[in-house]
Amino acid sequence: MTYCVGLKLNQGLVFMSDTLTNAGIDNVNTNKKMFFWSNKNERSVVLLTSGNLATSQATINLINEAIDNPNNDNDNILKTKSMFQVARIVGKILRNISNEYSSDGQVGENPYSSTLILGGQIVGQEHRLFLIYPEGNFIEASEDQSFFQIGETKYGKPIIVRALEKDSNFGDAIKLLLVSFDSTMKANVSVGMPIDVCTLKKDDFELNNQIRFEKNDPYFEKISNSWGEALKKSIKELPPFDFK
Amino acid sequence: MTYCVGLKLNQGLVFMSDTLTNAGIDNVNTNKKMFFWSNKNERSVVLLTSGNLATSQATINLINEAIDNPNNDNDNILKTKSMFQVARIVGKILRNISNEYSSDGQVGENPYSSTLILGGQIVGQEHRLFLIYPEGNFIEASEDQSFFQIGETKYGKPIIVRALEKDSNFGDAIKLLLVSFDSTMKANVSVGMPIDVCTLKKDDFELNNQIRFEKNDPYFEKISNSWGEALKKSIKELPPFDFK
Structure with a gap:
């Protein structure tokens, strides 16, 4: 399993992902689920992956091969006019991969699907955040929905719903996500350390x-214990229930 | 969907259940998911239900019909020697119901399964708490696992894991469960008010x-807002992350 979150703040974008992957409980590995692309001073793109690891890795490879292909700019996420077009390219690649493995040959027990969080900014444009479904279509973060989660999303959702503020600075946002x-x-052993974090400051294209x-990071341990x-303490301080 | 929790405290048992049921989002109703049986001063039994409503209701009906049947004490949950035997009877009834509908006739889109939380005490014995699986087998709460959840369990689990104490009094336990x-x-519209609560004080067989x-209960609203x-406030007070 996996847990990844992307936040769209006024100040920019914050991404956090765990690194644990498993194909059965006796086949547990550490794999990066956070990927970056940039054109210096022109655009930065970040992708978080969840779901089938083969599908996720194939998607990353095809994104990279398209960037390296000098004869075809259509599928190059570093040459689009907008972040929307980046999301379309990534969605199309993802959809094609899933279809390829689903449509013929051996059928696995697990689906071949992955779900992605994509964020980034192109110079002169707004910073944008997308959730890309396994089918390749996608939705965008908005005023009313300023974060996306993928993977094992439920345990960590209530605290984000309650405490996320769009004018938070990056330090506070990272602290909130670490709590999530x-x-x-604490509830699910299939999500695990190390945790990767990346921030994209608005109008700053340095990654x-x-x-x-x-594991055992002193700041994370302090947050967890505190x-x-x-x-x-908060539960204790809530008004008591007068139980008769 | 549903959310129900049963706690085993030193002082006794606490049960909480929501009441929202839905067969599709355009067919939403209120149904009690908490059921009681007792022999005055001899035993008290509480059952919480989740999953297929028809299966849950059939289980309750068959439990009641067995109690009313003077010719057969074998399936009477008010005449067993132990709470373990109560759990066996309930599990067997549940298993039979699911099988009956699963094995022939029309196949529905949703499974016919229900999951139950069963708790109670027989005079002179310990108070006991069980989680009964759709297959009819069951596990019991222990020193290490003093609560069970059924239904939409994930959002509300972290706070119980963090703050449950077995020597809590009933007022504090109810407060904690209301937060859960x-x-x-807040995260799932398929769980909803009203919320039913029931407590079984150890060695006290009054239900x-x-x-x-x-809905709009002033204490619940105060808890939710507070x-x-x-x-x-707690997030703010955590040690800040020194973001450079």
Whole structure:
């Protein structure tokens, strides 16, 4: 399983992903689920992947091969006019991969589908965030829906719904997401450390803000412990129920 | 969908269930998912139901018909020697119902399965709590696992994992469960008010502690609002992430 979140803040985009993959509980590995592309000072693109790992990896490979192909700019995510067109290209690649494996040959127990979060900015345009479905179609973050989750989304959703503010700075947003990831990992062993983080500051096309929280990271442990204490304290401080 | 929780505390058992049922989003109803049986001063039994409503209701009916049948004590949950035997009877009834509808005739889009939480006490014995699977087999709450959830369990799990204490009094336990239900209802519209609560105090066979929180219940609204504020405050007070 997987847990990834993308946030669209006023200040820019924040991405967080876990790294645990498993094909059965006896085949557990660490795999990066966060991918970057950029044209220096012109655009930055980030992709988070969940679902079938083969499908996700094939999608990444085909995105890269299209970028390296000098004869075809149509499928090159670094040459589109808009982030919307980037999402279309990625969606089309994803759809084709899933179809290829679903339509003939051996049928696996698990579906060949992946779900993606795509975000980025092209110079002079707004920073944008998309959720790409396994079918290749996609939706965009908006005023009313400023975050997307993929993978094991439920455990960590309530805290984001309650506490996310679009004018948060990146430090506060990362702290909030770490709490959401901690809640998820406490409840589901198929989501696990290390945790990758990446931020795209609006109008800043340097992709230099990549952070990895390793297992036993002291800040993450402090957040996890403090959060447990804070929850207990908050529950205690809620008005008591007058039980007769 | 449904959300039900059963807690085994030192002081006794606490049960909470929502009441929303739906057969498609255009067929939404209120149905009680909490059922009681008792022999005054000898035993009390509580059952929470999730899953297929027809299967749940048939199970309740067959439990009642067996109690009313003077010729057969074997399937009478008020005449067993132990709570374990109550769980066996309920599990067998559940299994038979599911099988009956699954094995022949029309096949529906949804499975005919239900999952149940069963709790109670027989005089002179320990209070016990069980989770009964659709297949009719079951597990029991223990020192390490003192609560069971059924239905839409994920959103409300992290707070229970973090804050449940087995020596809590009933008032505090109900408060904690209301927070868990609130988190779930904030994230999933298929779980909804009113919320039913019932407690079984250890060695007290009066089933007089039944509470219903109606929509717009002032205490529930206070908890919901205070909890939102408390979460935001707790996040703010966590050590800041030093984002460079």
